[in-house]
Amino acid sequence: MDNRAIGIFDSGLGGLTTVxxxxxxxxxxxxxxxxxxGRMPYGTRGRELVRKYAAQDIHFxxxxxxxxxxxxxxxxxxxxxxxxxxxxxxxxxxxxxxxAQAACAASTGGRIGVVGTPATVxxxxxxxxxxxxxxxxxxxxSACPLLVPLVENGFIQPDNPVTRxxxxxxxxxxxxxxxxxxxxxxxxxxxxxxxxxxLLNYKVTLIDPGKQVARWAQSFLxxxxxxxxxxxxxxxxxxxxxxxxxDIAGIFLGSDLTGQVTQIDIDAVEx
Numbered sequence: 632m633d634n635r636a637i638g639i640f641d642s643g644l645g646g647l648t649t650v651x652x653x654x655x656x657x658x659x660x661x662x663x664x665x666x667x668x669g670r671m672p673y674g675t676r677g678r679e680l681v682r683k684y685a686a687q688d689i690h691f692x693x694x695x696x697x698x699x700x701x702x703x704x705x706x707x708x709x710x711x712x713x714x715x716x717x718x719x720x721x722x723x724x725x726x727x728x729x730x731a732q733a734a735c736a737a738s739t740g741g742r743i744g745v746v747g748t749p750a751t752v753x754x755x756x757x758x759x760x761x762x763x764x765x766x767x768x769x770x771x772x773s774a775c776p777l778l779v780p781l782v783e784n785g786f787i788q789p790d791n792p793v794t795r796x797x798x799x800x801x802x803x804x805x806x807x808x809x810x811x812x813x814x815x816x817x818x819x820x821x822x823x824x825x826x827x828x829x830l831l832n833y834k835v836t837l838i839d840p841g842k843q844v845a846r847w848a849q850s851f852l853x854x855x856x857x858x859x860x861x862x863x864x865x866x867x868x869x870x871x872x873x874x875x876x877x878d879i880a881g882i883f884l885g886s887d888l889t890g891q892v893t894q895i896d897i898d899a900v901e902x
Contacts (some may be wrong), residue, residue, distance in 0.1 A: 633857035636661040636866075637848065638692030638700045642684075643671035643783050644876070645819030647883045649726070650865065652845035654884075657852070659859045662866070663695055667897060669870035672779045673706040673716040674748020674817065681710045681750060686899050691868070697721060697833030698857060701844055705747045705817040708840075709756035720900060722851060726840035729847045730814050731760035737836045738812040741768050744835075746827075747816030749774040757816055771808040773819070775801040782819040785879055789825040798826050806831070814838045822883060866891040 710727025758770040821839040
């Protein structure tokens, strides 16, 4: 038994899809979520700046003596270095490897698509992870820079014409490559899962990275006898407006976050 918290971080709201899945699978766990809402999005930033932000985010969570840290951010997961991971000192996972493993297991024709932020797609991290698992797989990426701000601003309804139009444009090259499996390579994207599914005519298997990393966390903690006991709880920390975060996050999580969100100054966190 280990009742220390699990730390989760993202550039904004997208990582809440991982929190939602962790709550389902591990209801006894104490979850601490950090959303760097004041500096979002990470996906259009340069690699070194993303690594700097990630190091600050990780250090902030380490102050809570967490037992595990999850980067619920495709951009961070694709750019963080092995040296950074080694220095964390507790078990760590991004979303890339769990999602790549699930995609390889699901693919029936060896053609896997990846949609994500420009930084994630540019990094080629999903392609490397997939080919390390199965060299025969073919991987096709499409950067989707406009989808993150649309999701962050609540344009998430399945029939929203703006989000549908943008997603359809980004999916065009993926559809042309006749992929059989698609990794939603940004943790914001499962929030508009239905839009992707509809535009792909329900013929492509969609992989939700948040769900896959939550399954990894459950398996790891169980194998290490580190599952928590008692009633689980959640704490949320952001770097921008509490009200804006609470309003949208409450919709994503299906619960009222009043009193659970704290605004912090991430620039005061030394690394």
